[in-house]
Amino acid sequence: MKRIRLLLLIALLVSVVCLPIVYVHYKIKNEASREDFFFGVSFGLNTSGEAKLLIDKVKGYTNLFVINSWEISTNETALNEVCEYAVNAKMHFIVFFDFISHVAYPWHLTWLDTARERWGSNFLGVYLYDEPGGRQIDEGQWDEGEWLRRLFANVSGYREAANRFVTSIPSTWSIQDLKNRSVPVFTSDYALYWFDYLAGYDCMLVELGWNHSRTQHIALCRGAANIQDKEWGAIIVWTYENPPYLGDGIEILQDMITAYRAGAKYVIVFNYPKIEGNDYGILEEEHFTAMKTFWDITRSPKKGSLEKVEGEVAFVLPKDYGWGMRQPDDRIWIPKWGPDDLSPLIWGNMNKLIKKFDLKLDIVYDDPQFSFEAKYSEIYFWNDKFN
Helix, strand or coil, X not given: CXXXXXXXXXXXXXXXXXXXHHHCCCCCCCCCCHHHCEEEEEECXXXXXXXXXXXXXXXXXXXXXXXXXXXXXXXXXXXXXXXXXXXXCCCEEEEEEXXXXXXXXXXXXXXHHHHHHHHHHHEEEEEECCCHHHHHHHHCCCCCCHHHHHHHHCCCCHHHXXXXXXXXXXXXXXXXXXXXXXXXXXXXXXXXXXXXXXXXXXXXXXXXXXXXXXXXXXXXXXXXXXXXXXXXXXXXXCCCCCCCCCCCHHHHHHXXXXXXXXXXXXXXXXXXXXXXXXXXXXXXXXXXXXXXXXXXXXXXXXXXXXXXXXXXXXXXXXXXXXXCCCCCCXXXXXXXXXXXCCHHHHHHHHHHHHHHHHHHEEEEECCCCCCCHHHCCEEEECCCCCC
């Protein structure tokens, strides 16, 4: 029965993906070289043995392994073992650190000092902390701690909230330790991408999951990256709060294709926690099949090329307007704020532009330290009147 289901899935994947490629001629804009695109999976389980098992499973159709495990990142021996194994499998890797400690884990700094010398360009950087913008919106502070609670409890307006967010992150965590060593800083998020970049992150991974609009969140993340001259990518995350967590193979394949067409430099499939009876985490055979199909499409010129869609149109939000924008009544900076009087107009105009321009739309902020006029053929401000 499982074999029949797998064969049916493969047939569906072929019909969904390959037929349009056969019959449609795609024009490539500024196509990056293969070496500039990284596709892979995150590892969130506990042991080096589990990490090696996953590497062996995906090494034929990925080139990136994200070690997103607290247990591994706080164990120097296990971390080195997994990194070495990934490199021997001809994969690049990113390492998760919740923080870089000078006290609890003093070996972190020494490890960073030698990582490039040991693994060269296979070491892409550090995934530092997780979802600071989303946590700020949902919890009123981007991390736990009494001082941060006090910091945002008495904030008096959007400008002050924005300033406290972008200055407290680098002053609290370890971004400067990484900057001093020229190590790129990654994280993923589902809100406030613009302000994550301002706080010092070099690459944001927009989370594609739940019932969030893929087009809207790509526009927010890619727009911020384009204006601030940063990198961006996408990570395919949960659809459900309970098992099976991820969408099916066809759903995650479509998310991969959407992110790739929009110009993501990194596309990653999130893999946590471990479902009972599944040695790989939450990834099933249909997900691995979808990943292999995606890899083949993006790597084989014989199968055609997916159309790349650049951000040609900008929708400009008010300065410091840290709105979550997941739904019309979402929060602005902290749970007790939002929506405000501007929100309905912004929401309506944004959705008109998404409907009209789709992946050609970037969403940016009206910030005098950045210039966006020369980057876009059309620019719409949040309070413009248009059909």
